[in-house]
Amino acid sequence: MSPEIGHFALVLGLALALVQSVVPIWGSRRGDNALMATAPPVALGQFAFVALAFATLTHAYLVSDFSVENVFMNSHSTKPLIYKISGVWGNHEGSMVLWVLILTLFSALVALFGRNLPLTLKANVLAVQGWITAAFLLFILKTSNPFARITPAPMEGRDLNPLLQDVGLAIHPPLLYLGYVGFSMSFAFAVAALIDGKLDAAWARWVRPWTLVAWIFLTAGISMGSYWAYYELGWGGWWFWDPVENASLMPWLAGTALLHSAIVMEKREALKVWTVLLAILTFSLSLLGTFLVRSGVLTSVHAFAVDPERGVFILAILVAFIGGSLALYAWRAPTLKQGGLFAPVSREGALVLNNLFLTAACAAVLVGTLYPLALETLTGAKISVGPPFFNWTFGPLMVPLMIAMVFGPFLAWKRGDLVAVTQRLTLAFAAAILATLVAYAVSTGGPVMAPLFIGLAFYVIVGALLDIAERVQLFRAPAATSLARARGLPRSAWGAAIAHAGVGVMLLGIVGETAYKQETIVQMRPGDSVSVAGWDITLQGLVPVQGPNYRDLVARLTVREGGVDAGTLAPAKRVYTARAMPTTEAALKTRGVSQLYVSPGDAGTDGSIALRFFYKPMVLLIWIGTLVMMLGGALSLSDRRLRVGAPKPSARRAAAAVQPAE
Structure with missing residues (x-):
């Protein structure tokens, strides 16, 4: 061809x-x-x-x-x-x-x-x-x-x-692009509605499935990229706040806010102007990510360093579409009719709070990502905005978001009863307190706040399960009735609860990995042993291995647990012959949802090799949580109301609507 x-x-x-x-x-x-x-x-x-x-x-x-x-x-x-x-x-x-x-x-x-x-x-x-x-x-x-x-x-x-020669590369970019580019549909619907000057609940129902598809794929792409970097780069981390990582996180945060805002617009015809703005901003952030990766302004394992002409061309596209859509928005937004009013304590209010925290978190990531670039462009000074900045700005915004996230589904539309909802969430509060106390009792180190975040994770998980239990009247109605109500429950309700529970599962994994991980670095010779988190690991030797287009120096390790053989590990230093470029191939051993992570260093002339051991408690829950979130999104997408779009009015109602009032 x-x-x-x-x-x-x-x-x-x-x-x-x-x-x-x-x-x-x-x-x-x-x-x-x-x-x-x-x-x-x-x-x-x-x-x-x-x-x-x-x-x-x-x-x-x-x-x-x-x-x-x-x-x-x-x-x-x-x-x-x-x-x-x-x-x-x-x-x-x-x-x-x-x-x-x-x-x-x-x-x-x-x-x-x-x-x-x-x-x-x-x-x-x-x-x-x-x-x-x-x-x-x-x-x-x-x-x-x-x-x-x-x-x-x-x-x-x-x-x-x-x-990039890894199975993760075959999966990660297509998933990420399906998310990035998928948000173009939300953008297109927003601009089309502004051109036409018509924005109503039907529009929100039409745009939600496309937004949900993009959100699911972007979640999958970010998750796959995180796991790929975790096992392929040999550094032992799962998120580094790399500018290109941030470029994918920002549209995800804005897209999550858009999904929740569209719900309010569909149900109550409120937040019209805000929802359209979010649709524009979400895809704008996707375009910004494209610019950052391909303009040459970033140096990253993810980025393509290219000539300035390409960067200028993409910047022109960025200015044209973002500037043009925002100008159209500024022209049309004042003419859009506002929807129904609602009390601050209501389901709408909870979703607005959700939007405020998500957009504030997105803004924090945007500032931390672009500020060093802007400073270097304007003054020539180079600074680095690293994980501490993001941890101390992004993290505190997520805590109240998760607390409010559990309350939202229990509140009534238009006006809710906060005291009554608090009483219905008694079991979630009890689970959080119990999990916190147990974590304090069994932990042997780590930050003092870690058990509180474990309690927060259990609060989110149990709260999401209680949402379903309340809807089906579990233990308050006969079992047959509860089962019938569960079958009749909209899939979008199941999907929302499962996705929220996935956030709690992911938080549990983040806390376990960051607060309680163990690290050991040793220089080992054949026959040497080391103990890590209950495993006894012995280096058997260093073995050269020829691959199809690379050479490996493999460290053969045997693992014993409680005196019983628990398998082998084979971390390697790899050199690709065409580019003579070395890479690190880490080895992983799983125990439940925790992992032993071994990363090799350079081999010595005396036959020894430096080995870096990590024990990462509950680390797999990070990616299991994202899978649960994607499952929730897929269930919501399968809801017939989202698949068929906005219902058409019946002939009788349509006729009644056109008859003059007497």
């Missing part, structure tokens, strides 16, 4: 994107249904051409076509098949094609499954998507052509960055 086919497909995709960005919105302004109806087939055609370009680039990697510069710079003939495939998006040019492929995929999904959308709204949404697609296709063709040729073709490639 010739690379020129892929390049030509991108050009045709750009042409269709320009058609999609102009014709449907022109039709909506003129009230011409025929022009608006062009949007779906054009969106499908655009997706087909971008998919063809992506398939062409993938084929070039599979056959090791080193006449393509992108393949030469990021592949090698001896590289395993899975890394040839993942190498397609393991570089700037290929990742941008994947970015646009996912963007056109969402447009195609709206074209195929948006039959319940009003024709004008659907046309405007696809037109906005067309604007975004056209901008990024132009960026690819102008500055980041993935099909550029080399003449004469080299015999061998330079190989992919060794840090």
